[in-house]
Every structure is written in C-alpha cells, then in structure tokens.
Amino acid sequence: MGEPERLSSIVIAGGGVTGWMAATALARFAPMMRVTVIDCPVDDVAVQATLPAYKDFHALIGVDEHEMLARSGGTMRLGTRFADLARPGGYLHAFGDFGLEVGGVAFYQLWLRARAAGQPVDLDDYNLAAIAATMGRFARPAADKRAMMDYGYHLDTALYAAFLRSLALAQGVGCEAGEIGSVTRDGESGRIAAILLRDGRSIEGDFFVDCTGAPAVLMEALDIGFEDWSGWFPSSREVAVDAGVLPDLPPLSSATAHLSGWERRLPLQHRTWHSFSFAPGETAEEAVPEALGDRGEGDPRFTTHRRGRRQRFWAGNCVALGAAAASIEPIEAGELDIASDGIAALLSLFPDRGDADAEGDEFDRIMSASIEAQRDLTLLHHVVILEGKAVLQMSGEARALPDSLAHRIKLFRGRGRLRPRDAGGFGPADWLAVLIGRGAIPASWAPLADTIDIPRAQQNFLRLAGLFRQSAETMPGHAAYIARHCAYRP
Template structure:
C-alpha cells in the first residue's frame, strides 16, 4: 500500500466549484499542503447558479468573509425562501420559507396545532406564522437572531449573488492564502503505473502539473472522473423529467424582493433571481414536451426587464456519479452529478463536498475505507435532496398538460412514497440526522401543494379551545410586529453600502 504523505492538492477547473474548494482548502489546510488550481480563461462555466440556501452563511463565516464586502463584490441580495407559483394549481402559490414556522413544541411540530385550529374555524394561512415568509412578501430584512422578548428564532437567510463575481472574489481570497493558479488547458493526463492513479496533468503549453490528490471541477466535461477514470453515471430522468435549461440575464427591476421565484409552466418551470445589477432568469424544461423554440418563447415573454444577452442553452442529465471519489480523484460540482436548481442546492453540494473532503482528507496515502465512507455519505446526501425535488413534481394537482399529468402519475422512490403517505395520513414527517431539508421544509411543500393531513398529533389536543385560539393569535401578533419593525430589504443592502 502506498503510504506517501499527501502533500500536493491539484484542483482542475475554476468557476464556483473550483474556487470554493480552493478557498476552503486554503483556509483549513493551507499550512499543511500545497494547493494548485489549473483553469483556462478560454473555457466558459455554466454560471447560472445564483441562489443559495442558509448553510452558505456558515461557509462564508468559516472563511472569515465580511458580509458587507461580500454583498458588494458579488452584487448580492438576501434570500428568505423560494416562492412556488402555479405548482399546485394555476393561479395559486406558496413559499418554501427558510427557518421555522410558528412555535415547535417538544415531540410535536407546530403544524399539528395549526391543523386543529383550521378544523375549528381559523381561516389563517400556515404562512401567517412564518416570520421568513411575512418578511419576504413585505420586502423586509435585517439580521434577526431571535424575536424580541421571546425564545423564538428569528430570520434564517441565504443569498442571491452573481456566481461569476463570487468565483472572482474567492479567487482573490485563495491566492491571498497561497493557492497557486496556473492558466492552461489540459492536453494529456498521466496515470501512475500499477494503480492507475492520476500522476500529473500535461498542459498545452508543455508545462506539467504533478499532484498527490486531484479534485475534478471541470463541470459537465468531467475530464478526470469520467474521461480519464471512467466512473459511470447514474441517470435519474425517470423521476426528474426535465433535461434542458435556457438562461438569460435581464435588466433589474424594483423592488428587489428577498426571495427566489419559481414559476411553473406547461412543460417545466422558470426561475427569477433578483441581483443588485440585474435579474437572473432561466427556464428548466422537458425536451419530450417542449421544443427549444417553445421554451425560448415562454422564457423571453416572461421577463420583468429587457434581456441583456441571448438565451444560453444548457442540455443536462440529472443524476450522479456512481462514485464521487475514485482512486485519487474527487469530483466536486457538476462533474459529480447534476440536480436541477429547483431548491438552489448546486452551490450547497459544492460546499458540502469540499467540507466532506477536508474531514476525510487522506494523510498517508488514499485508504479504500476512507474513500468508501466518503462515497456513502455523498450518495445519501444527493439521493435525499433528489427525493425532495421529486416531491414538488409528484404532488402537483395540475391537469392542464401532459407534462404535469405524467409527473403526478409517475412511480417514485419507495422512501419518498412512504414519507408522503405518512404525512397525508398522520401529519407526521421525520428528518434523518443527515438530511439537508428540515421537517418545516417538507411540511411547507406538502401543505403548499394541497396535502392537508387527515389527522394531527394528540399533543395538539392538550390545549383547550381558548388556549389554542390564544396561541395562534399571539404567534401571529409576534410575527406581524417583528416584521413591521424591520427595515426594507433595499435599505439594508444600500444603507449598509453607504456607511
């Protein structure tokens, strides 16, 4: 067994994946290993990942980034959730708002109390009790860790930002911490005799870049994990029928809302992401149900500002590499797999893979046990995210197109089917310790798309009718009062900028 100490890490490919990986590696391991990133300005990136989820806060804090500087550098805005329009039925919408809803009780989530109150005549929406939702629709934001005068959690948030500017920002950070960047295109790859590990990269300019461990951030090209090592791809199109996207930036509009919009159409859905300097738009669709011309027409006729470029077509396959780590190559980003950006998980999967690699970083040679555990964790993570995305398609109640009817009728993974049926019958949903999405996230999508549970937890019957009414009224009053005291989203962004 090779027991050589891992001293040199080579990251092939820049973009968001490459520079996020380089930045975290430099921050944590920069004093122990040498880090080289090879990229070419000639090779473009997909560059549409502009929306994130709350763990990005932890990533930026781990790097020690200043939030004000980060927002200015990336033209960023705040994200409090994702509004889903026309997913349940045309003309209806709901939000997957970050954070909690109402007040969770020991052994029993708040929505059980809400359900009981609905049966008693309460006509309020579930989202009346979501601080994040109410702040989002009123365009309010300020960092708020706790609702004043209570032990109830405050706002949970993430960001919208320009992914290209974020990569540029992290490149400057990484190079400042000693990461060596080499400009060049790979011409050939040398494998080590005996074990087939990658030994070095030969660039078109004749330079050789040797390393002990390689990270493949070459996007859908998957130059190392696929083209060199031949790791197979597991496709999920039977559950996620969309296979193409088209993206276009447009002139920004006001107000800058602190949430992402996901708008369902006849054969897919459209995203709208507000940035300080423009709006990010795109449409994700099934080529079996729409032609590219169909998708382009829908996308371009549903912009809220003038287009700033021609739409960019992005064919894709939904699925994952059978093994994210093979020999001495770890694939991070699109080289490791692809899930459509419905729940803004692409950048998070980069973050979690880089974090997992640090936790599993090999010392004296690559150990098969360590690789196996890394691959197990990455498989479980992406499969559970996959199931959450499938949920949105499966529980739609639209009957206006073949696409939506096909989605509602499709067979789904057994674990997901069980989860939906458990919630439908009992109102209960359980989160595994390593699930990305919380119980509140699952509850919002299922309730938002028309599943009103047949029953509630018996703990919800422990309150008298007056006590239940007082609970619901008090929580709504707390949420409304807290939102009223918040500054406008744009005041937070641009007031902060001018200080």
C-alpha cells in the first residue's frame, strides 16, 4: 500500500457567507493545505433563519455562540409560527420533543388516544420550546436537555459573513478578489484545473468548492444539470423590506401563507426583516409592496429564486455547497443549513489526489437525503386533506406530492407512525408538529398505547403540563437574555 498523495491546495469560489463558512472549517481542519477564497460577488439572502442542527457548525469551528450573535446582530429561534388566510391562529413548529415516554410508549400516542376520547389536551402544552416561545422567553438549555427545547438562530447574513471572513483570514486563508471569467478543465480527466478571473489571473488548485450561489458557476462548467422544483415551489420572486426592531424581540420566525406565496418575518437585534414571495404570473409585481403594508422602511428589494437541486453535488474534484447545491423555499431551513450539512459531509469524506468516486457517491447520497427531507417538510406546510386524500394546495391548484412525502403522510394518518430522526436536521417531533398543525390527524393510535391505563396517562398529562409551564416561567425574556449575554456590537 503506497502513501496517498495529499491535496496541497483548495480553491473556494464565492465570497458570500457559504464561501467563508467553508474557508473557516477547512482552515481549521486542514491547516497543512493552502486555502484560497475567490472573493467574487454572491447574491446571498439578506437575513436567514437556521435549524438547531446548525449549532454543530459553530461547535465544529470553535466559535463562541454569544460572540457570534453580538457581531451579527442575531437572535435565538425556538421555531416558527405558521398561519394562513383561512386559519389566522395557525400552528407552531417549535424545536423540542412533546412530553415524555410512559412505559416505552411515545407521549404523542397517548395524546392521540386522549384526543379521540374528547379530552381537551393541547399538544403544545407539552412542548417546552412552544411554551417558552409563546411567552417570549429563552434560556440556553444544557446539552442533555436539548431534546426538550432546542434552538436555531436568526442571522444578518452580511454581518455573519464578515464575522466568518475575519476568522478565516486570521487562520491564514488567502483571498483573491475578482469576478470569475471562465473555468479551465484538464483535457484528459475533465477535472477543474484552474479558475480564470476577468482580469486575467489564473487561480489553480487540487480541489474546488463551488460557493457561487444559485448560478453554480463551477457545476455549470462541469455540465452538472439542475433538477427544477418550480412545480412544487412556484413562488420564484421575492420582495423584502427592513423595519424597526420589534419591542418584545420574539424568539420566533413567523410565516403566513397567501394564495401566491409566503409572508415572512425574521427578528434581529438591530432590524426586522419582512419578505413576501409570489409567483410572477399570478401577482402583479408593482402591487406586491402593498402586501407588506406599512411594515417596512426604505425601498423594497426584489430577488428571483430558482428552486431545485443539482443532479450531483460532487463531480470530479469539485463539490457544491449551499445555494450552489440546492434552493428550497426557506420557511423551515435555508442556505446555511444546506451548507453546514455539506461541510460536515465533505470533512468526513475528505479526499486525496487519487480516485474519489466512492466518496463522491456517498457525498451525493448524504446530501440528497438531507435536501429532500428539507424539501418534504417545507412542502408539508402546503398539504391539505381533500376527500380523505393529501394533496399540495398551491396558488388555488392541487398538485401531486413527492412519493417520499406521500409515504410519510400515509404512515402517520393510519396509527400515527413517525420515522426515526432523518437527514436534514429534522426529528420525529418536527414532523409531528407540522402534521398535526396541518390537520393530518391519524385515524387511530399505536396499539401499545393501550398498555398504559387511562388514569396513569391522565396523571402524566397533568404533571408534565405543570412542570413545563413552571420551567418556562423561570426563564428570562428573550430580549433580556440577548441584552445580558450577546447584545449587538456594530
């Protein structure tokens, strides 16, 4: 067995947030290599909300959470409150488990039985994250308590990218500012040999990371096709405005469904971001700012998004991360979550100069599972039950579900079966919150729930509801927590 020939240089194309995420991680875990970022413009989403699993990225690169939030003006995210025009009260997808098992039986199965018996038991009364979010409270849970209450972030993308950039440069990452002109491929292997900038400079490397956002410049140069999901996500245009700071600084995102798209609100320490997505063929663009009413300040900013994924994420000596890999309507997860999953997978499968086809196939498998799980949970917010059948209702039109989502719904609507934690940062509690929120109530419950006698289950309901409420009441307000631990430092 010969000594493997190690990579000596990595080139990251794209100076947006994903590029600096990749640079920070690679500089930390591969200090023997030369890492260079081509700092070309990338059209990042201005404000992003992350899933709880995104904290793993900060742990990976050794970032102090409070310092990061202070530098980026970020806030905590205990979940998202969803609503639509037909149900203004909506439902809450909070990041935490529901109740505690009783005799090996999942709590929600006992809840399903109690509900069928007519007992007025609100499922969110048994979710600590939901209770704290509704009260506007927050306390960072101990690591062993995160199943009960977990959290993600709301982040100002430009400030967060600048924070990561400073970390990467301090670790010796090189930076070449300029616009990409073309990509040179090796005539024999077809791999990327260099990236040519418009000013004539040639940036060579052993391995390349495409962080150019939706254009996916390197993937396009490698002839990697795009799987279009606009049939499931027709709202390709978005308008956004800034507003002042919310006085209560809620630890929640909010998303309200309209006939042609979503209105979203993400609270930061120094501003509030409002956006409205819509399908261009169904909504007049000049009328869209009116949908945001008096929520914003300054001129509205319009952007275009193409929802879908690359047919491959690792090709030859190049991987795609973040929006260069996939784009999904960001009401649940977004570009940062896709990027962090990709970085973790890349580090676990890091190649040398030899054949890396097996690693590439595994990377594609991991990322496909992650991205499609995020797609399916996002689409679940569009699901309605018509004549006993689950369909996607978009722009007044019923559309077929992906087979993977149809299977999940069918599995749940029988006896409340949920799959174990899957890729994409979602666990059974996430699917449960949205399925129940969308009205997909199972016809029955798991037979094992009947092994727990009703008085014991009722006693458990009363005890847990009191414990969770008391626990939430001891937490400080979210605004007070932020002010004490991670107040914004411009």
